[in-house]
Amino acid sequence: MRDFVFHTPTEVVFGKEAEEKIAARITKYGGSRVLLHYGGQSAERSGLLPKIRQQLTEAGIPFTELGGVVPNPRLSLVREGIARCREEGIDFILAVGGGSVIDSSKAIAFGTPYEHDVWELFEGKGKVSACLPIGCVLTIPAAGSEMSDGCVITNEQGWLKRGYSTQLSRCRFAIMNPERTYTLPPYQTACGITDIMMHTMERYFSHEDDMNVTDAIAEAILRTVIDAAPVVMHDPTNYRYRAQIMWAGSLAHNDLTGCGTVGDWATHHLEHELSALFDVAHGAGLAAMWGSWARYVLPENPSRFARFAVNVLGVENDFTDPVATALKGIERMEAFYRSIGMPTSIPELIGRPATEEEILLLADKCCRQDTHTEGHFKVLYRKEMEDVYRLANR
Amino acid sequence: MRDFVFHTPTEVVFGKEAEEKIAARITKYGGSRVLLHYGGQSAERSGLLPKIRQQLTEAGIPFTELGGVVPNPRLSLVREGIARCREEGIDFILAVGGGSVIDSSKAIAFGTPYEHDVWELFEGKGKVSACLPIGCVLTIPAAGSEMSDGCVITNEQGWLKRGYSTQLSRCRFAIMNPERTYTLPPYQTACGITDIMMHTMERYFSHEDDMNVTDAIAEAILRTVIDAAPVVMHDPTNYRYRAQIMWAGSLAHNDLTGCGTVGDWATHHLEHELSALFDVAHGAGLAAMWGSWARYVLPENPSRFARFAVNVLGVENDFTDPVATALKGIERMEAFYRSIGMPTSIPELIGRPATEEEILLLADKCCRQDTHTEGHFKVLYRKEMEDVYRLANR
Numbered sequence: 094m095r096d097f098v099f100h101t102p103t104e105v106v107f108g109k110e111a112e113e114k115i116a117a118r119i120t121k122y123g124g125s126r127v128l129l130h131y132g133g134q135s136a137e138r139s140g141l142l143p144k145i146r147q148q149l150t151e152a153g154i155p156f157t158e159l160g161g162v163v164p165n166p167r168l169s170l171v172r173e174g175i176a177r178c179r180e181e182g183i184d185f186i187l188a189v190g191g192g193s194v195i196d197s198s199k200a201i202a203f204g205t206p207y208e209h210d211v212w213e214l215f216e217g218k219g220k221v222s223a224c225l226p227i228g229c230v231l232t233i234p235a236a237g238s239e240m241s242d243g244c245v246i247t248n249e250q251g252w253l254k255r256g257y258s259t260q261l262s263r264c265r266f267a268i269m270n271p272e273r274t275y276t277l278p279p280y281q282t283a284c285g286i287t288d289i290m291m292h293t294m295e296r297y298f299s300h301e302d303d304m305n306v307t308d309a310i311a312e313a314i315l316r317t318v319i320d321a322a323p324v325v326m327h328d329p330t331n332y333r334y335r336a337q338i339m340w341a342g343s344l345a346h347n348d349l350t351g352c353g354t355v356g357d358w359a360t361h362h363l364e365h366e367l368s369a370l371f372d373v374a375h376g377a378g379l380a381a382m383w384g385s386w387a388r389y390v391l392p393e394n395p396s397r398f399a400r401f402a403v404n405v406l407g408v409e410n411d412f413t414d415p416v417a418t419a420l421k422g423i424e425r426m427e428a429f430y431r432s433i434g435m436p437t438s439i440p441e442l443i444g445r446p447a448t449e450e451e452i453l454l455l456a457d458k459c460c461r462q463d464t465h466t467e468g469h470f471k472v473l474y475r476k477e478m479e480d481v482y483r484l485a486n487r
Numbered sequence: 488m489r490d491f492v493f494h495t496p497t498e499v500v501f502g503k504e505a506e507e508k509i510a511a512r513i514t515k516y517g518g519s520r521v522l523l524h525y526g527g528q529s530a531e532r533s534g535l536l537p538k539i540r541q542q543l544t545e546a547g548i549p550f551t552e553l554g555g556v557v558p559n560p561r562l563s564l565v566r567e568g569i570a571r572c573r574e575e576g577i578d579f580i581l582a583v584g585g586g587s588v589i590d591s592s593k594a595i596a597f598g599t600p601y602e603h604d605v606w607e608l609f610e611g612k613g614k615v616s617a618c619l620p621i622g623c624v625l626t627i628p629a630a631g632s633e634m635s636d637g638c639v640i641t642n643e644q645g646w647l648k649r650g651y652s653t654q655l656s657r658c659r660f661a662i663m664n665p666e667r668t669y670t671l672p673p674y675q676t677a678c679g680i681t682d683i684m685m686h687t688m689e690r691y692f693s694h695e696d697d698m699n700v701t702d703a704i705a706e707a708i709l710r711t712v713i714d715a716a717p718v719v720m721h722d723p724t725n726y727r728y729r730a731q732i733m734w735a736g737s738l739a740h741n742d743l744t745g746c747g748t749v750g751d752w753a754t755h756h757l758e759h760e761l762s763a764l765f766d767v768a769h770g771a772g773l774a775a776m777w778g779s780w781a782r783y784v785l786p787e788n789p790s791r792f793a794r795f796a797v798n799v800l801g802v803e804n805d806f807t808d809p810v811a812t813a814l815k816g817i818e819r820m821e822a823f824y825r826s827i828g829m830p831t832s833i834p835e836l837i838g839r840p841a842t843e844e845e846i847l848l849l850a851d852k853c854c855r856q857d858t859h860t861e862g863h864f865k866v867l868y869r870k871e872m873e874d875v876y877r878l879a880n881r
Contacts, residue, residue: 097502103494306707353502
């Protein structure tokens with residue numbers, strides 16, 4: 094078991110009435126001049142943005158708007174946001190949307206006081222010491238960014254997708270109304286479900302398997318999401334099950350499921366290169382990669398995968414053969430992904446097999462430099478990354 | 488499902504190295520003149536207090552000490568602490584101990600800036616608007632006060648035990664080293680386990696049973712504690728299982744297990760009068776009351792108790808008879824309490840049956856006034872409180 098620090102100061106305001114006090118929360122956390130940051134037109138059409146504008150206006154809080162965040166949020170917009178915040182003396186960022194908007198907001202928030210170019214941070218060449226406060230109104234449960242300390246930004250020059258984490262960037266508050274997720278299309282709902290599960294599983298597959306309470310909570314979250322998924326796929330306005338998924342999404346990535354363990358994160362990083370290269374949805378990319386990763390690393394610790402199979406997916410335990418039990422679990426997980434319309438291979442993800450050049454490019458980009466590795470459950474070097482991409486390409 | 492706010496800003500520093508940076512944490516959270524508050528001699532003998540004194544001295548942080556906190560912490564000592572803090576310009580309280588010390592620290596922390604007598608707050612006659620910051624070094628996992636917003640103080644005049652909650656009083660940091668719990672005697676260990684489980688169960692027994700993720704997490708925490716309990720009773724220096732209990736104790740009471748539900752808390756309030764009148768350990772009092780409360784309220788919602796029996800205690804579900812399943816769960820829970828040396832009735836708790844006068848006095852004190860009720864799962868008026876005390880007295 095590892096020593097750990099658990100610190101999730103974000104004030105979560107959850108439920109049907111959660112949106113009523115957005116302006117009051119901004120004031121509580123010291124915001125007096127706000128950047129309202131969002132994506133496309135959905136928050137406009139749903140009436141959420143008009144409602145927020147009205148609240149801010151009534152509360153006398155000046156604000157400026159920056160829309161246009163896209164999935165795999167772009168560095169160029171982050172730089173534009175930073176310039177706007179500096180010019181206009183912004184002291185608070187309100188993110189309205191999903192993980193892309195919140196991640197973009199985080200990068201703007203710590204990029205604004207940072208004296209060099211913000212991309213340096215994502216390249217590991219700098220460290221922030223200040224960050225504008227952020228609040229969010231979550232509309233897509235998936236990334237868990239509303240309670241996490243991290244963000245992932247895509248640099249269009251070279252389509253590099255990189256993350257940066259700092260405790261300073263955790264949202265001061267997160268407004269979560271499950272009703273706002275009713276209009277998510279099934280594909281996006283399924284991508285979110287996959288991302289939520291993967292945030293839990295990246296931490297779960299660890300050789301530090303002596304933190305029972307963390308494991309038990311992780312399994313509880315996974316079972317709940319698996320139970321809720323088919324309901325919301327067919328009954329998108331089911332409050333009860335939309336709520337399970339929304340709250341599970343935050344708990345999956347606020348570090349609760351990693352207390353005392355060490356995360357793997359190879360699937361995430363292998364996927365980041367997929368979604369950067371093919372501009373596919375992150376959740377779909379994770380589903381496409383996970384089974385191949387799982388089979389590749391299974392020999393490192395079959396009993397861990399057997400536990401996952403039994404406790405999460407309800408596989409009957411073959412006490413004499415943990416590998417067989419484990420493999421059934423991987424198969425059942427892939428069957429679950431297919432049941433919600435997710436791909437379980439690269440060809441299913443992008444509509445064709447990746448070319449030989451693309452496989453090599455993916456491995457090169459994921460590896461970055463010869464000494465770079467990914468994963469903890471099994472450490473992946475350049476060759477192993479290529480192996481997993483090839484497995485997923487069949 | 489209820490709307491909820493979840494806000495646990497406490498920075499948890501957990502593990503074997505956690506104590507190394509207590510002084511640094513105090514500085515981080517703005518402490519410059521500290522009240523070091525603790526109980527008896529155990530923290531002295533264990534070397535923890537000398538270690539802390541040395542850290543504070545080396546860091547140049549002036550401090551003053553106030554020991555002597557007892558279980559069911561006393562109002563008189565809280566008042567003494569408030570006077571000391573005012574006289575000496577204290578701006579940070581460091582609690583070293585368990586829930587009693589942390590609760591006493593909280594009362595001192597919000598009592599110091601409060602302009603009237605602090606007991607007013609516990610009588611519901613006032614509201615705080617300021618609170619000194621608090622950090623804690625936890626040595627007894629039980630009360631969950633290290634991450635909670637509440638505290639319970641006993642007024643020696645009339646032996647009234649009352650609680651007060653404010654978000655302002657949440658600890659800024661909580662240092663948790665499971666090794667510090669190795670020396671807890673078996674009885675105190677068992678009392679802590681009972682308290683941890685009851686914090687979860689008070690929230691679990693709710694008619695708001697549509698927040699599946701909360702229920703699943705609650706069940707996961709309960710199963711982990713039940714699994715860990717016999718290990719630490721017989722192997723007190725088992726780090727792995729001491730750690731499960733310590734972390735479960737915080738999660739059980741930081742509101743995670745109550746998100747979207749409404750707590751019952753009748754067992755806690757019935758118990759508060761027991762421990763105030765007989766000066767018994769809170770955990771033991773809870774074990775003595777719970778089974779009687781459970782049988783009394785079971786008809787309100789047998790399926791909830793059946794779920795508890797199956798999912799927490801591993802009772803085989805009798806799908807045709809939820810009441811039978813539920814009763815088996817209550818019996819198994821009581822058997823668990825007995826297995827760790829806890830009482831399951833008032834006579835077992837105090838060594839004799841309570842007298843008729845004592846039963847009436849307990850009900851009177853718990854009821855406070857004619858219109859006062861306890862509980863949500865079943866609302867208890869004065870008569871029902873008396874009924875439950877009588878059931879527990881057999």
